[in-house]
Amino acid sequence: MTDVSAGELMVAQAAREIRDGETVFVGMRLPLIAFVLAKKTHAPSAIGLFELGIIRDEPAGELLYTMGDNPNVENALWCGPMLAVMGMLQRGEVQAGFIGGAEIDRHGNLNTTAIGADRMHPTVALPGSGGGADIASLAHRLIVIMPHDKRRLREKVDFITSPGYGTGGDWRRRVGLVHGGPSVLITTLGVFRFEDGDAVLASYHPGSSVDDVRANTGWQLRVASDVRETELPSAEVLRIIRGYDPQGFWTRRGE
């Protein structure tokens, strides 16, 4: 089992965040594979929404590179305008959504817009929100997946594209967000849960440690009293992940 990749570990953790019967804004890459895994294990009746206007009760049969690829359209439950699925989000009918980001802070605010102090003259121009800010604003739970790097897990992000818990406490309610916020941050080194809008390390992946996570995190690390090693995925879970992404295009990137 020592050959389990960080991507596979993250997919296995992310899949657990989907409960059976839930409607989930899926996204691409690792979240999509997490949805496939959840559907094939503990959440067979979960429904997947794709922001360009697709609703699926069964994941596409082959690996997707974008959510608009033909295999994701064929045999979809429904296919139509974006406003229909975004409308479900705003109506509060979406329990969970996945999102990634270039930067995150300890309150779960994500930046996918620009690195640097001036958004219009950035050091690095990132692509932007896409549907990410909508999912972060409106889904009941936000599941964040991203690579762990001190430059990415920062005390403060340069631009809040997708709101987490703002400055903590009751910030979301004060700015007018009626529910939601990140429930979990899954990185290449560990898993964080949020307490009062603050990220708390719940587990570190095999090969990492609390000290390793601390050394690679840009904020003063809070550690759960019952912190433990992240459970390795079972052989069955690995078989499903590798069956869907046999070349490791998404789950073994950069390895």
Place this chain on the structure above:
Amino acid sequence: MSIAIGCALEPAIPFAFAHELIRQRKRDLTLIGPISDILFDQLIGAGCVARVEAAWVGNVSAGLGHCYRRALEQGEPRRIEVRDHSNFSIAQALLAGAIGAQYIATKTLLGSDIARTNPTFKESTSPFDGSKELLVPAITPDLAVLACQVADRDGSAELQGPWGVSYEAALAAKSAIVLAEIVPAEIVVRTPNRAIVPATKVVAVVHEPGACHPSSLSRMYQRDHEFFHEYHRATRTALGFDRWIAEWVTGVPDRAAYLRKLGPRWDALDARVKFAPTTEPN
């Protein structure tokens, strides 16, 4: 001139139209769309763009858009203005435009810096319950450009697959251009509620098979994933981008020549065998 293009998100992106804009050296365009994969990046790199009103600019399966980065980070080939949106906010701006509303009130983006930095948005409180809301003003593009599977000569066009914001963009725009395979009128008219845009909006319908490569067109052809990665690698430098444009855009006279240049690679993407019989373009 403002153009909504790439409104179905990842599929059905009218690259043939964008390439012709580059060949005709159009300037000072405002691009409107949720995400248009590398189409926006190409038009920005070619110096055609003054402003982008979008939720996302990059390369969906390969990463960042190098031309978009050069424009914002270095002002090359020129400075561009950006009005950030999310997918939902741009959809609502176009819906407002489509129905003649001044704005739409939404709960999305509250607390996001997008709400603060896009100068067109206003935060407000609901007159009904006093809750906070964001007012997203209407966008009414001069032109919406749609790629569809089939259209008749009058411009009735069917778009199969996800619509994204295509319907709202077409109705919000002052006029629309459709790229499709032109088929006899009775084929589209037979299922008029499948027509994404009324022919009365359409000022031109272009018979342009393969208009969307390297993006996909549902039931017609698959996405050419590797082409997006090749573009990403080739355009890391401005010189590399210029070479890419010289090879794939200014170096070919039209889309038919572009498809011939792709050769067997284009044939391999064909997915037409699965085309629905009711809209078979024969």
